[in-house]
Amino acid sequence: MKKTVGFVTRHLFLAFLVVVWLIPILWLVVTSFSGYRGINTAHFFPETWSLDNYKALFLEPDSVVQYVVWFRNTLVIAIFTCIISTIFVLMVSYTMSCLRFKGRKGLMSFGIILNMFPGVLSMIAVYFVMKSIGLTNSHLGMIIVYSAGSGLGYLITKGFMDTISVSLREAARLEGASEAKIFLRIIIPLSKPMIVYTVINSFLVPWGDFVLAKLMLNSGIATDWTIAIGLFNMLGKSLINKYFSIFCAGGVIVSIPISILFVLMQKFYVEGVTGGSVKG
């Protein structure tokens, strides 16, 4: 009897937490089906239901809503960003973890400290650096901005590589394998969880960043934007009352691919987040 009560309370408590966590998400979803375009402040559930918001997203692009184009832009930027970032992170981590050379520790500390600088502040300088090479208002520029500095985020992956047994590498070396071969053939296949972790994290950056993107893509032409700028723009003073529910619909759609990614990769991601430390 006591056991059943414990069982029920435990699960009721969890269910309560889930409700707390999902209420805003639920509001997002139901508002996205609202027939009223502004913010509904009197009722949790919309008074009239409709699919108009989704229709507006996909079928009726106007000067404010270019959802399909934004989605494609963001997807392209995200794919290239995550490829370059992952390669950079792996390269730096391997160097720092497995290779021994002069100045390694200095470089490591330097990298960590450099990562501390508030990016919000150096943004304007980044903008002018990109402008002087003519890459503002271009998606190539966005890819560079998002991925160029990614090497600094090597710490967790390095921690993981530290745990890969050194004897593996030594054995390979005795067989005459070059460092490059060891990196490509031994370390990379073993780092699968880390690769997934880095891929997901870097893939998500362009979907969530609006400050930097807004600065770099400043032509005012909606078809250049990424999803984040586009959705953020809908909540501007003059638009919010006509576009709030469309914003919600946009938010729902963005979450779908990301949720799928998360659910599929959950296992690897957990291993990745905890890095090499797990094995300690």
Next chain:
Amino acid sequence: MKKKVLAALLTTAMVATTLVGCGSSEAETPAAEETTEEAPAEEAAPADDAAAEEAPADDAAAADPVANLIAATTDTVTLTVWASEEDQDLTTTLIENFKAAYPDVTFEITLGSESESTAKDTILTDVEAAANVYAFADDQINELVTAGALQPVSASYTYDVAAANAVGAVEAATVDGTLYAYPMTADNGYFMFYDASVFTEDDVKSLESMLTAAEAAGKKVAMDISNGWYIYSFFQGAGYELTLNDDGSNTCTWNGEGATDVAQAIMDLCATGTLVDMNDEEMATAIAEGTVAACVNGTWRAETAQEAWGENYAATKLPTFNVAGKDCQMSSYSGYKLVGVNPYTDSKYIGWAMLLAEYLTNEESQAARFEARGLGPANTAAASSDAVQANPAIAALAEQAAYATPQRVGGNFWTPAETLGQILVDGNQDGTELQTMLDTTVEGITAPIE
């Protein structure tokens, strides 16, 4: 018509030398009849079509700047234009008409969206990357001029900018005697919207009687008091001053003798609970839901109010409010939307940018803008049409105009004023001496620019 402008131009000055920040205003004398000559056209294009057709045939083309420009332009003219999101469709049409007006020139005009109210933020970050022609609200003109982001309107070609528009609009587009922009609309100020089923015409004369009527009906009166732009109406209305100095700092007398009474009055009004502090977005929702029956806002909310109140939708000037037993008429900022030309435009195309800016703001375009979106024209001829006169929001704005002042204020005004508003709305919870509070606000507002 073009020749007249030219003649005037030549008489006023031979060569206009304009340096950023110290330009001289030319072309202020041109014949005023030039605009009245044009019959109000339904389509925006015809007047200029005629002008363009006339141009190549003109033997004296050599003396006509626009014809010269057409002749000198051999490559594609690339320009970018920024207009607000709501204005995209109309601006696209106008740009097409503009292109059609100059059939001999190839244009590549890109239209981007940038809200007039935030144009400054994007432009000032990088002036060189900003659009060649852009629309903005007149409160930003000082900062834009300081940053050198506006090309002085040293001459006009297709219509006389200074003479065709309302005096207030021209004044708003002028800084230190130099005209820097083309007035586009004259409806960016604020006034009172109300639901005629709740308030009588007598009620709306004073804020106090409005609050009584609203309370009786169980409704609220909304105003964005915690916002420098609106709280100005109380202090200015009670006779305290706020002016802009040459260096971009402010002079402010809001802590002068008796000013505490104004602060007290605002606090008392808010303490009734019937006057509520809401920002624009919240107001829109509250109107739609019926909790708010009157609000201080601008033409951009007209649609919302009209939908919610239907036949009872009405608008008028701001009411009076009671300061220590005396009724003071609330003042306001008059607001205009302007079109500016970026001086960092390719020097070969800057002329085209100016012509385009003229086109976007000429009488026909302003009339078209009113028809499409109900925006009040700055152009006196367009504003005198019956349709415009019959619009309650614009009529209210005209009524309020007598008590409105153009917005000339430096950047240090906003945050301190906003905070003052918020403290008063909250009933001064800390119990700070009102005089001390106003002194601190004024110190912030008048802080030196360094």
Next chain:
Amino acid sequence: MNKLKSIGNYFKDFGTAIVKGDIWVKLSLFIMGAGYIARKQVINGLIMIALQAVFAVMCVFYAAPNLAKFGTLGTVQFEQVFDPLTLISTVNDYDNSFLILLNSIISLFIIVAFILVYIANVKTVYRLQRNKEEGLHINTFREDIKALFNEKFHITLLTLPCIGVVLMNIIPILVLVAIAFTNYDQQHMPPSALFTWVGFKNFKSLFTTSVTVTFGYSFGKVLVWTLEWAFLATFTTFIGGILMAQFINNKNTKWPKMWRTLFMVAIAVPQFVTLLLVRNFFADSGIVNTICANIGLTDFLKDVGLVSEHLTYIPFLTNPSWAKVMIVIINIWVGIPYQMLVATGVLMNIPTDQIESARIDGANRLQIFVKITMPYVLFITGPSLITDFVKNINNFNVIYLLTQDVYVTQDQLLANSHAKEIDLLVTWLFRLTNEYYNYKMASVIGILVFIICAAFTLVTFTQMIKGNREEDFQ
């Protein structure tokens, strides 16, 4: 001490190379490839010569014109003359202070890099000479390339990431550090106006609070809240995450995977969407307030005195104390699912034997959690905890998205320097640049944030690197 010595050695080696080098080494001082060509490393030699040539061209056409103006940051103001008859404008050859600063820093960077290559070059050439004298093998070009994938593999791997970091991190940071010593603000905005050096003036004004300049006051207040926030945000989500992971992983909990996935939904929606949504959710006239008013919570809070009497709503995000609490709570909401994920990974690997033996010794569950689980988790996730702390100091998104355009400060002194009670240093400096174009003060604040974060990390991380656990596991 060691560092000084190694720097000394660095130059000593260079001197030795020059003094003891033969004619080819000495010639390498002028033509960088000479020494290689003499030792039959023709391709290396040609590469060096090409490098030198490119550098020379860069110096003349890029570095020199910019560095010449570096001292003044430009003197020629933008001037434009518009001819109303031809409708064409002429613009003078004006200086843009910002570009001069940026290009000068890039130039200096290239010059320093070149000098390092230059010194290394002479040393290498001298080593080649020695190798030849001693009859040692001299690498062919092919062998050199091969070395890049073996003993010099680190160079191959690090080149591209380093270029990226220099371009996107180091140069922008140097530019911003330099701006802290200039008068770059709204009155001096390039391209139309020039700015120039002002020394330490901006730092002084940060630490003075006068009647009109309240930066010092604001800085103190904002700094304290930033640290409070970083501490609260990091530890609440961390502990919450562990507790929740514990709870879900407990063997009495059915369907752990389902629960975990449900919580994950909350992080799958991009942060900016959820935060903007939550902001409207808790707005003064928002849905939560409507519900609270309907169920009488608002009146109850008024009676208790948590909401001031004259309000008809709960000021979730508009009153300083309410907003601070709400921001932390919303951050918990956003952060816990993520931390739970981390903690799940860690907890799965917890050494069960320790727990077993503790249980046999009669420890209860709380004791086990405090004595075994927590220390273990802290040990494992320590580094990421530090990173999280620093990330929270710079947590722009949560604060900005929740309070921008909504929160109005009631502290007049803060208002006079455009700060708010709920501002972090980063959001304050963002407002200073984005709305007031006060780049000089923003840079000063940025440098201080950087120093705080760097000091904090240096202390903790050097401990880690020194402790050198990195090879323990290998």
